[in-house]
Amino acid sequence: MRHRGKSKFLHCAVIILLGAVMAAGCTTGKPRYRIGVSQPSSDAWRSQMNEEIQRELLFHPEIEVLFRSADDDSQLQADQIAEFVKEGVDLIIVSPNEAEGLSEVIRSADARGIPVLVFDRKVDSRNYRTYLELDNTGLGRAAGEYMGNLTGGNADVIEIRGLEGSSPAAERHAGFMEGISGMPGIRVVASEAGDWNSDRAYRLADSLLELHPETDAFYAHNDTMALGISRALKARGAEGVRILGTDGTPSLGMRAVKEGRIDATFIYPTMGDMVLRTATDILEGKPVARNIHIPALTAVDKSNVDILLRQDELLREETSKLMTMKRYHDLSEQRRRSQIWLNVILGAVLAAGIAGICLLVKLIRQKVRYQELITEKNKMLEHERDKQKELYRQLDEATNAKLVFFTNVSHDLRTPLTLITGAIDQLASTAPLTEAERPIVVAARKNASILRRLIDEVLDFRKYQGGKLSLQPSEVPVVPMVQEWTEAFRSLARKRDIDLSFHAAPELPRSVAFDALKIERVFYNLLSNAFKYSPDNSRITVSLSSHADTLYIKVADNGIGISPEEQARIFDRFYQVNQIRPTGSGIGLSLAKVIAEMHDGALTVESEKGKGSVFTLALPIRHMDMEAEGVASSVQPGELALSSPFSVGLPDAPVIDAAKPLVLAVDDNPDILLLVSRILGDACNVVTVSNPRTGLKLAAKYVPDLIILDIMMPDIDGIELCGMLKRETATSHIPVLMLTACRLDEQRAQSYSNGADGYVSKPFDVEVLRTRCSSLIENRVRIRKHLLESAPQAPAPEGAATQRAGGNPLERESDFYRRFMETVEAHHTDSRTTTDKLAAELGLSGTQLTRKIKALSNYSPIEILKKYRLQKARRLMAATDKGISEIAYEVGFTSPPYLTKCFKDTYGQTPSEYRASLG
Ligand code: ADP
Numbered sequence: 001m002r003h004r005g006k007s008k009f010l011h012c013a014v015i016i017l018l019g020a021v022m023a024a025g026c027t028t029g030k031p032r033y034r035i036g037v038s039q040p041s042s043d044a045w046r047s048q049m050n051e052e053i054q055r056e057l058l059f060h061p062e063i064e065v066l067f068r069s070a071d072d073d074s075q076l077q078a079d080q081i082a083e084f085v086k087e088g089v090d091l092i093i094v095s096p097n098e099a100e101g102l103s104e105v106i107r108s109a110d111a112r113g114i115p116v117l118v119f120d121r122k123v124d125s126r127n128y129r130t131y132l133e134l135d136n137t138g139l140g141r142a143a144g145e146y147m148g149n150l151t152g153g154n155a156d157v158i159e160i161r162g163l164e165g166s167s168p169a170a171e172r173h174a175g176f177m178e179g180i181s182g183m184p185g186i187r188v189v190a191s192e193a194g195d196w197n198s199d200r201a202y203r204l205a206d207s208l209l210e211l212h213p214e215t216d217a218f219y220a221h222n223d224t225m226a227l228g229i230s231r232a233l234k235a236r237g238a239e240g241v242r243i244l245g246t247d248g249t250p251s252l253g254m255r256a257v258k259e260g261r262i263d264a265t266f267i268y269p270t271m272g273d274m275v276l277r278t279a280t281d282i283l284e285g286k287p288v289a290r291n292i293h294i295p296a297l298t299a300v301d302k303s304n305v306d307i308l309l310r311q312d313e314l315l316r317e318e319t320s321k322l323m324t325m326k327r328y329h330d331l332s333e334q335r336r337r338s339q340i341w342l343n344v345i346l347g348a349v350l351a352a353g354i355a356g357i358c359l360l361v362k363l364i365r366q367k368v369r370y371q372e373l374i375t376e377k378n379k380m381l382e383h384e385r386d387k388q389k390e391l392y393r394q395l396d397e398a399t400n401a402k403l404v405f406f407t408n409v410s411h412d413l414r415t416p417l418t419l420i421t422g423a424i425d426q427l428a429s430t431a432p433l434t435e436a437e438r439p440i441v442v443a444a445r446k447n448a449s450i451l452r453r454l455i456d457e458v459l460d461f462r463k464y465q466g467g468k469l470s471l472q473p474s475e476v477p478v479v480p481m482v483q484e485w486t487e488a489f490r491s492l493a494r495k496r497d498i499d500l501s502f503h504a505a506p507e508l509p510r511s512v513a514f515d516a517l518k519i520e521r522v523f524y525n526l527l528s529n530a531f532k533y534s535p536d537n538s539r540i541t542v543s544l545s546s547h548a549d550t551l552y553i554k555v556a557d558n559g560i561g562i563s564p565e566e567q568a569r570i571f572d573r574f575y576q577v578n579q580i581r582p583t584g585s586g587i588g589l590s591l592a593k594v595i596a597e598m599h600d601g602a603l604t605v606e607s608e609k610g611k612g613s614v615f616t617l618a619l620p621i622r623h624m625d626m627e628a629e630g631v632a633s634s635v636q637p638g639e640l641a642l643s644s645p646f647s648v649g650l651p652d653a654p655v656i657d658a659a660k661p662l663v664l665a666v667d668d669n670p671d672i673l674l675l676v677s678r679i680l681g682d683a684c685n686v687v688t689v690s691n692p693r694t695g696l697k698l699a700a701k702y703v704p705d706l707i708i709l710d711i712m713m714p715d716i717d718g719i720e721l722c723g724m725l726k727r728e729t730a731t732s733h734i735p736v737l738m739l740t741a742c743r744l745d746e747q748r749a750q751s752y753s754n755g756a757d758g759y760v761s762k763p764f765d766v767e768v769l770r771t772r773c774s775s776l777i778e779n780r781v782r783i784r785k786h787l788l789e790s791a792p793q794a795p796a797p798e799g800a801a802t803q804r805a806g807g808n809p810l811e812r813e814s815d816f817y818r819r820f821m822e823t824v825e826a827h828h829t830d831s832r833t834t835t836d837k838l839a840a841e842l843g844l845s846g847t848q849l850t851r852k853i854k855a856l857s858n859y860s861p862i863e864i865l866k867k868y869r870l871q872k873a874r875r876l877m878a879a880t881d882k883g884i885s886e887i888a889y890e891v892g893f894t895s896p897p898y899l900t901k902c903f904k905d906t907y908g909q910t911p912s913e914y915r916a917s918l919g
Contacts, residue, residue: 031064033091033283035276036084038077040097040121042069043196043224044252045270052272055319058326060280072163072196074101081105085112091279094128095120098165103127115282119275122167129282131291132275136171137178138296139266143219143244144179146264146299147186150242154185155216158208160194160201160229162221168268169193172221172246189215194225201228209236217242223253223265230261248300250312257305264301269294407462410455411712415669417455418763421448422675425766452763457521461591471515471598475624478512479504479544482553485523486542489531496536505545512551513624518595519617522603525588526555526615533613534559550601551619558612567605592617660685661705661777666695666721667739668713672762676708676739679766680773692716696724699731703851705777707731709756711740719754726755729816730848733856735776739764780855816842817856820849824861824868831894835861865892870906873899877915884911 037053039046050067057063066089070077074097082105084092092109094116096102103125106116115129122131147157159176162169173191180186189212194201201220205228209215218233218241220226226245233241247253248267256262271294281288300308424445427433433441463469486502493500530540534557541556562570571593589603596603600620607613663684665676673688680686687702689695692713699707707725711718718738725731735757757779758772823841827833838861839849853861869891876887888899903911 032062033280034064034066034087034089035091035093035279035283036066036068036081036087036089037093038081038084039067039069039095040074040077041072041196043222044249045222045247045268046095048249048251049270049272049275051319052270053276054272055322056273056276058322060276063276063280063283065276070097072097074098078102078105081109085109085114088112089114091115091117091283093117093119093275093279094123096123097121098163099124099167100165117275117279117282119271120168129290130278130288132271132278132294133291134168134268134271134294135296136168136268137175139246139268140172140175140177141179142175142296142299143172143246143266144176144181144186146179146266146301147176147217147219147242147244148180148183150244150263151186151216153183155242156187156189156212156214157217157219158205158212158215159188159191160204160218160220160225161191162193162225163195164193166196169196169221176219194220194228196222196224198224198228198231201225202232205229205232206236209233209238209241215241217244219244221246223247223249223256223262226262226265227252227256230256248308250309254300254305254309254312257300257302258309260302264299266296266299268296403462406458410458413451413455414762415672417448417452419671419675421445421452421763422679422766424448426678453521453524457525457588457591460518460521464591464594469594469598471518473513473515473622473624475511475513476516476519477510478551479508481516481520482523482542482544485520486527489527492531493540496531498531498534498536499539501539501541503541503543505543508544508546509551509621511623512619513622514599514619515595519599519619522592522595522617523553523555525592526617529588529615530555530557530559530613533557538612546621549621551621553617553619554614555617556612556614561609561611562605562607562613563609567607570605571603662687662702663706663708663773664689664695664699664702664704665708665739666690666692666713666718667708667710668692669710672710672739676769679769683770683774684777692718692721696721699725699734700728700848703730703848703855704734705780705855706773707734707736708739708773709736711738719756722756723754729842730844730852733780733816733852735779737772737776739769816852820853820861820864821868824865828865828869828872828892829890831889831892833865833892838865866902867906869893870899870902873903873911874907874914877911878918887911 037050039050046069053065053067057065066084066087068077068080068084070080077094077097078101081092081094081102085105085108092106092114094102094106096118099122102123106123106125107127109116110127110129116127117130117132118128119132120134122133147155151157157180159173161173177188180188190208192204192208194204201224205218209232218226218229220229220243223245226243229243233239233243243262245253245256245262245265246268248265249270253262253265253267257265274294278288278292298304424441428441428445460469483502483504486500489500492498527540527542534540538558541554543552543554543556545552545554571589593603596617596619602618604616604618605613606616661684663680663686665673665680665686665688667673667676667688668690670690673690677686677688684706687698687704689698692715695707695709696716698704709718709721713721716724718740722736722738725734725736732755736755737758737760738756739760740762758776760769760772820838820842823838827838827841834846835850836846839846842849844852850860853859853864857864859867872891873887873893876882876890877884880887882890884899885896888896891899893899893902900910903909903914907914909917
C-alpha cells in the first residue's frame with residue numbers, strides 16, 4: 001500500500017517536471033527552420049553577403065543558418081550540399097562555383113523536398129526552386145561605358161576575367177564588350193581569365209604589360225583581381241594606367257577607390273538580406289517567382305566613394321547597435337526564460353511539496369489506521385489470551401478437582417484396606433494355616449500391599465504438590481535391603497521366565513541413610529516398570545555399585561526400550577509413552593525422580609528403542625548423625641510397615657476391668673471400631689461409639705484414659721471434637737489419638753493445634769496403634785508423677801499460683817490440679833465437704849472429678865482431702881499447743897478418734913505419740 005502511494009507520488013512529480021520542461025521548451029524559441037548557405041569562396045563579397053544574411057536573421061529568430069564555403073572547389077561544394085541534404089535542412093541557398101557539377105546534388109535535394117535557392121551564378125539544373133539572378137551583363141556594360149568616359153574614348157584596355165566557365169565572368173565580359181562597342185577608340189588588347197584570384201591577376205598584369213607597354217587601362221571582373229593589377233602596376237612603376245574593378249564592397253573595392261589604388265568599381269549588390277527574405281517566403285509558402293532579376297547598381301569612384309563608405313559605416317554602426325540590442329534582447333529573453341524556468345521549477349517544487357504533504361497526510365492517516373488496526377488486533381489477542389488463561393484456569397481447576405477427587409477416593413480406600421490387612425493379619429496369626437490356605441493368605445496380603453503402595457504413591461504425589469512431602473531417613477543396610485526388594489519379584493520373574501539377577505559390588509558401604517520407605521517405592525517403580533515393559537523370557541538385572549560418595553542402584557532390562565524424545569518426557573507427571581493403552585498412572589517416574597532429588601540424588605535413564613533400558617538411581621552415601629537425631633532409628637530387612645509380622649490374636653469384646661485403663665474410640669465406621677477394640681481389648685477396656693455427639697457425652701461421663709477419634713466423621717469431625725474435649729475441664733486431661741485415612745500434613749497440624757496428643761494414619765499397623773495407645777496412657781503417668789511431685793497434698797506452693805495454663809497438657813493439668821487443691825484448702829475445715837461439693841466448685845460432676853483427679857493423681861478427691869487434712873493436722877500438732885480434739889475439728893474431721901485412726905493408718909503412730917516424739 002505504501003509502495004503504491006510512493007509510486008503515485010513519483011508519477012505526479014514526473015508529470016509536473018515534464019510539464020515544466022515542456023513549458024520551458026516552448027519559450028526557448030528553438031528555430032523552426034534550418035537553412036544551409038553554400039558559398040563558392042570566402043572573399044570580401046561573400047563575407048559581405050554572409051554578414052547581410054546574419055543581419056537579416058536578427059528579424060527571424062525562427063531561422064537558423066549554416067554557412068559553408070567551398071574555397072573555389074566545385075567538388076567540395078557538391079559534398080557540402082549533400083551534407084545539408086543529409087542533415088535534413090529545410091532550404092538550401094547555393095551560389096555555384098561552376099555552372100556544372102551541382103545538378104546531381106540539387107536534384108537529390110529536390111527529391112527530398114528541400115527547396116534550393118540559386119543566386120548570383122547560374123547552374124545547369126532545372127531542379128532549383130528560385131534563381132536570384134544578378135545583372136552581370138549590366139554590370140559589365142556599365143564598366144565598358146565608364147571606361148569610355150574615363151579615357152575619353154581612346155584607350156588600350158586589358159581585361160582580366162573571372163573563372164573560366166563561370167556565368168558572371170562570361171556575362172561581365174559580354175556586357176563590357178557591349179558597353180565599349182560604340183567607342184572604336186577603346187581597344188581590348190588582351191583578355192585573360194584571372195580566376196577571381198589576386199595573385200593570378202598580379203602575374204597576368206605583369207606579363208601582359210610586358211607585352212603591351214602602351215596599355216591605358218585594366219578592367220578586372222572583381223576588386224580582388226583589380227588590387228592584384230594595382231600591385232603589379234606599382235611594382236613596375238607604371239603610372240597613369242587606369243584600373244576598373246567590380247563588386248564595390250565597402251571593405252575592399254570602395255576602400256581601394258578611396259585609397260586611389262583603383263579608379264572605380266561597380267557595385268555588384270550582395271543582397272544577403274533579400275536572399276534570406278526570399279528563402280523565408282519560400283519556407284512560409286508565400287508566392288515567389290522562379291526567376292528574380294536584380295539590377296546592377298551604380299559605379300563607385302572618387303566622386304561618391306566617401307558618401308558610400310560613410311553610408312556603409314552608418315549601416316555598420318546601426319547593425320552593431322542592432323546586434324547589441326539583439327544581445328540585450330537575447331539576454332533579457334534568456335533571463336525571462338530562466339525566470340520562467342525558475343518559476344517552473346519553483347512550481348514543480350511547490351507541487352512536489354504539496355504532493356509530498358498530501359502523501360505525508362495520507363501516510364499519517366494510514367499509520368493512524370494501522371495503529372487502530374494493531375490496537376484492535378492487540379485487544380483481540382488480549383481477549384484471546386484472557387480466554388486462554390480462563391481455559392487454563394478451568395483446566396487447572398478441573399485437574400485439581402480430579403486430583404482432589406482422586407485423593408479423597410484414595411483416602412476412602414485406605415479404611416477398607418486397613419480392615420482387609422487387619423483381617424489378613426488376624427487370619428495369619430490365629431489358627432495355624434494349612435498348606436493350601438497359606439499361599440492364599442500370602443497372595444491376599446501381597447495384593448493388599450500393592451494396593452496400599454499405589455494409594456501411598458498418589459497421596460505422596462499430592463503431598464509433593466503441596467510441598468509437604470518430607471523425608472524420614474534411617475540407616476539402611478543397603479545390600480540385603482535391595483536384595484530383599486528384588487526377591488519380592490522373584491515369583492513373578494519365574495512365572496514369566498524372566499532371568500532376574502542381583503549383583504552387588506564388593507566394596508559397598510554396610511549401610512546408607514535414606515528414607516527406606518520412599519526409596520523402596522522408587523525401586524519398586526523401576527523394577528515393576530522393567531517387568532511391565534519387557535517380554536517374557538527376557539533378562540532384568542539389578543545391580544548395586546558405588547563410586548566416590550555415591551551409591552548407584554541400577555535396574556536394567558532388555559525390553560521395548562524408550563526413544564530419545566520419550567526419554568526427555570517420561571519423568572513428566574502423567575506422561576505415558578503409550579497414550580492409547582496406558583499401563584499405569586504415569587506418576588511413578590515423576591515421583592521417583594522427585595524422591596531421588598529430595599535425597600540430593602538423581603534418577604536417569606539410558607535406553608534404546610527395541611533394545612532395552614537402564615534406569616540408574618544415584619544416592620549420596622550419607623550416615624545418620626545418631627546424637628543429632630536423638631532417637632536413633634534403624635531399619636532392618638523385613639521390618640518395614642508393609643512387611644511387618646502380624647500381631648497376635650485379640651479378644652472378641654472389651655471387658656470392663658478396673659485395673660485396665662479405659663479407652664473411648666469414636667469412629668463412624670463400625671469395622672474400624674471393631675478392629676480397634678480387638679487390637680486394644682487385651683490391655684484396655686474399650687468403649688466404642690460411632691456418633692461423635694454421643695462420643696462427647698460418653699467422654700464426659702466416663703472420663704476415659706484415652707480417646708481415639710476418627711478425623712472424617714459426619715456432623716462433628718474429629719478435629720472439632722478433639723477441640724471440644726480439650727476445652728472441657730472434665731476431659732481436658734485425657735490424651736486424644738487421631739485416627740484417620742487422611743495423610744495430609746495440614747490435617748495433622750490442625751489436629752495438634754486442637755490439642756490432639758497423637759496421630760495414626762490408616763491403614764495402620766496393628767502394633768503401631770497398640771504402641772501409640774500405650775505410650776499415650778504412659779504419658780499420663782508421667783504427668784501424674786509430675787503433679788504429685790510439683791503439687792503435693794497441700795495447697796499449691798507460691799510459684800505454682802503464678803503458673804499460667806498453656807497449650808502444654810502438663811501445664812494445663814497442673815493448673816487444674818492447683819485449682820482443685822485451692823478448693824480443697826478452702827473447704828477442708830468443713831467436715832461436711834463432699835466430692836460433689838468440690839466438683840461443683842470446679843464446675844464438674846462428682847464422678848467426673850473423681851475420674852479426672854484419679855487420672856491425674858491416682859487418688860480420689862476424698863482421699864486427697866483426707867490426706868490434706870491429715871497433713872494440716874500434723875503441721876498444727878508440731879507448730880501449736882492446740883489440743884488434738886481442737887485440731888481434729890479445725891481440719892474438718894467429724895471426730896477426734898477418727899483423726900487418730902486415720903493418722904495412725906497414715907503415719908504409723910497416733911497424734912499423741914507423734915507429739916511426744918517431737919519432744
Ligand atoms: P506408568 O505408571 O505408566 O508406568 P511411569 O511414570 O512409571 O508411569 O513411567 C512413565 C512411562 O515411561 C511409561 O508409561 C513407559 O512408557 C515408560 N517406561 C518406564 N519404564 C520403562 C522401561 N523400563 N522400559 C520401557 N518404557 C518404560
